[in-house]
Amino acid sequence: MTEIVKSSAPKILAEINKANNILLHCHPSPDPDSVGSALAMKFALEGLGKNVTLIQGDNEIPKAFDFPGVQTIAKKSYGEINPVDFDLFIVLDAGSKKMISFRNEVVFPENMRIIIVDHHASNEGFGHINCIDASYSSASQMIFDLLKEMGVKLTHDIALNLFMGMYTDSGGFKYGKVNSETFKIVAELVDLAPEFAKTIFTMDNSNSKSALIFEGLALSSLREFYGGNLVIASVTNQQIIDNRIVKDEIYTSNISNKIKSVEGQNIGVCMVEPEPNLIKMSFRTRDENKYDVSKLAVALGGGGHKAAAGARLNMTIPEAIDKVVETAKIVYNL
Ligand SMILES: [Mn+2]
Structure with missing residues (x-):
């Protein structure tokens, strides 16, 4: 857990507690880190009793992503919803507003609070709360730390989604930012979702x-x-x-x-x-x-x-x- 995530967690939890209708999205050309971190956050927020809408964004979720809850993702882009319906938008794994939508200019209504949780170094911080830490190999690993710090109990479905995001964004645990902390988290996730290899197989063998x-x-x-x-x-x-x-x-x-x-x-x-x-x-x-x-x-x-x-x-x-x-x-x- 980094200092940035640790210090952001109570502020983020306070915003979540105040909110009623929360928006989540997947970024254009969604990858498993985008989809996995968003689904994990959706399950966590629903566990806290919140109304959550997760939109797929500009593109369809690839059929190869057989992640728990993927069928609950609304087939809408940011331009196809009414943003004023939401009092909080938690933007995950998106380094800029374009990674919310390329199709239309992304405008945030005044009533909507914006929280950014991201691991892209190029993120300039376009939210009210900006939890940005490029030392993480995935947004999913950030969400793991954030949920821990917020006291959220991990379920099987949260664990499998976070695992898929961490696995993929780290190139199968091969990239430079992977360290012993990554594997300690993975050990905990795999205890909760021991059938992870099946989900990887589906992802790797759904070529068209x-x-x-x-x-x-x-x-x-x-x-x-x-x-x-x-x-x-x-x-x-x-x-x-x-x-x-x-x-x-x-x-x-x-x-x-x-x-x-x-x-x-x-x-x-x-x-x-x-x-x-x-x-x-x-x-x-x-x-x-x-x-x-x-x-x-x-x-x-x-x-x-x-x-x-x-x-x-x-x-x-x-x-x-x-x-x-x-x-x-x-x-x-x-
Ligand atoms: Mn990512």
């Missing part, structure tokens, strides 16, 4: 045909820059249409991760054009100290972590490649 076709296209498009230090994969909107790829089944991070698995390929970029002139990008690095990809992402208007980040651009694929290559040169002095 679209995902495989996309990976094939992306991996056959690789272009090397700066002596192979930066490698970019790209798939155009026309290719998505021609190959009948289902857009919700595209995972660019699988490709950027594969790129950086090759020695010498320090920065892996995968870009896709799901709509004409909208480029979604994911960045991964094999050396987060030398090539902190959150810096590249922030320079391109996005955000993320040192080892894993993302951004969006409104341009064509060739323009986006030029933009990333130029920006990487400046950011990393290539």
Whole structure:
């Protein structure tokens, strides 16, 4: 437990106690940390007798996420609810307002209190209470500490959701921020949810045909820059249409991760054009100290972590490649 979480907990609990209708969300292109931390918080708040609405946000929750309570997530984005209906919005795992919704500008009504709980270093703190601590490998681990400090008793469903968020955001307990504290928490979670491996199996083995076709296209498009230090994969909107790829089944991070698995390929970029002139990008690095990809992402208007980040651009694929290559040169002095 860090000092930031410890000191935030009583303030957060006081806000929760005052609130009647609480809003939670999943971020655009939801990942297991977003969904797991939100579901765990939902169960905890309901245990405290609160009315809670958890919205899926801009995108559908992937079918592969067979987490307890996932069917209770409302199929709405922030633009499709009436924010004045809520007196508290607890924003989890979202480094900026764009990670609440890309579709519309996110405006908070005056009556709504905002609590941020996040582990993205790029988070500037846009809430009334900002519990932001980049030393955590996942938002789910922050929620574990927060719930402990708030005196909430963990249930099986809370534990399994937190486990999935912690497991995934730490790359399967492989990333730099994982420490003995992580494993002590995991030991407690696994005691409560001993069948965790089944949920991981479902997540890892729910690949769609679209995902495989996309990976094939992306991996056959690789272009090397700066002596192979930066490698970019790209798939155009026309290719998505021609190959009948289902857009919700595209995972660019699988490709950027594969790129950086090759020695010498320090920065892996995968870009896709799901709509004409909208480029979604994911960045991964094999050396987060030398090539902190959150810096590249922030320079391109996005955000993320040192080892894993993302951004969006409104341009064509060739323009986006030029933009990333130029920006990487400046950011990393290539
Ligand atoms: Mn996260």
